[in-house]
Amino acid sequence: MAKILKIYPDNPREDLIDEVVKTLKNGGLIIYPSDTVYALGCNIFDIRAMEKLAQLKKIKLEKAQFSIICNDLSHLSEFTRPIDTATFRFLKNRIPGPFTFIMEANKNLPLAYKGNKTVGIRVPDHPIPKMIVEKLGHPIASTSIKDDDEVIEYSTDPELIAEKYDHLVDIVIDSGYGDNIASTIVDLTSGEPEVMRQGKGVL
Template identity: 85%
Template sequence: MAKILKIYPENPQENLINEVVKTLENGGLIIYPSDTVYALGCDINNIKAMEKLAQIKKIRLDKAQFSIMCNDLSHLSAFTKPINTAVFRLLKNHVPGPFTFILEANKNLPLAYKGNKTIGIRVPDHPIPQLIVEKLGHPIASTSIKDDDEVIEYTTDPELIVEKYDHLVDIVIDSGYGDNLASTIVDVTSGEPEIIREGKGVL
C-alpha cells in the first residue's frame, strides 16, 4: 500500500521530502504534484523502477517517452546536445514553468533512455518537485497521471489518485487539488519552437 504524505508547497517539511528522496533512491515510485497535473515519477538511474513505471503506463520501456523532471537548466548539458543561443534564451525565459521542451539527446542518457534521439525536459514552477530533485542530486523520470474518464483527462483529486494507484506506487504526495491542464510540449530540435501539444503554458 502507498504511504500518503501531506506536503504543501507553502511549507514543505524537510523530513518528509527526505523520506521521498530515500524512497526514490531505493527504487520506489512516487506520485507528486507539479505546476500542472499530478505525475508519476522514479529515479532515472534505476532501471527496475523505470520498468515498473513503464508497466503502469502499459508500454514497453524501450518505447516509453518519459520526461526528465529537473529543478533548473543545469542538467541540460548532461543529457542534451548543445543548443543555440535563441533556444537557450527561450528556455531561460520559460522555466520554471508549465512546459516540456523536446531537445536532441546526447549519448550520456541514463540506461533506460538509451537509443532515444530526443528527450523531454521539464522544470516545474513548484517547490515540491524542485526540492525532491535538488536533494536527490539528479532528475527524476516523469509521466502525467491520466484518467480513464473520457471527459476529465487528468485526475486532480489526491484521494482518487490514492484509490487508483494504492498498490502500484510507494508514496503519494497529497498537496491538495492539482490542475487538470498538462504542460505545453514544445519541440525545439530544429532550432525553432514548434508546439506539439497545447497545454497550460503559453509561449
C-alpha cells in the first residue's frame, strides 16, 4: 500500500524528503510532482527498481526511454557526450524549466540504460524533485503519469493518482493539483535544437 506524503513546494519538509530518499535507496518507486505533470520515479542505479518501473509502463526495460531527472547542469557531463559552447549556453538559458533535452549518451550511463545512444535529460523548475536528487546524491529515472481519459492526457489529482497506484508504488507525494501539459522535448543531437514534442516549454 502506497504511503501518501503531503509535501508542498513553498516549504518542503526535510524529514519527509529524507523518507522519500530512503525509499529510493531501498529500491522503491515514487510518484512525485514537477513543474509539468506528476511522474513516476526510481533510483537509476537500481536495476530491479528500473525493471519495476518498466513493468508499470507495460514495456521491456531495454525498450524504455526513461528521462533522467537532474537538479542542475553538472550532471550532464556524467551521462552525455561533451557539448559545444553554443549548446551549453542554450541549455543554461532554459534549465531549470519544462523541457526534456535529448542528448548523445556516453558510456557512463547506468546499467539499465546500456546500449542507448541518446538519453533524455530533464531539470524541473520545482523544489521537490530538486531536493530529492540533491539528497539522493544522483539523478533519478522518470516517466510521466498518463491518464486513461481520452480528454485529459495526464493525471492532475494526487488523490486519484494515489488510488490508482496504491499497490504499485511505495510513496505518493501529494503536492496539490499538478499540471496536465507535459514537458517540451527538444532534440539536441544534430547540433541544432529540434522540437520533437511541443509541451509546456516554449523555446
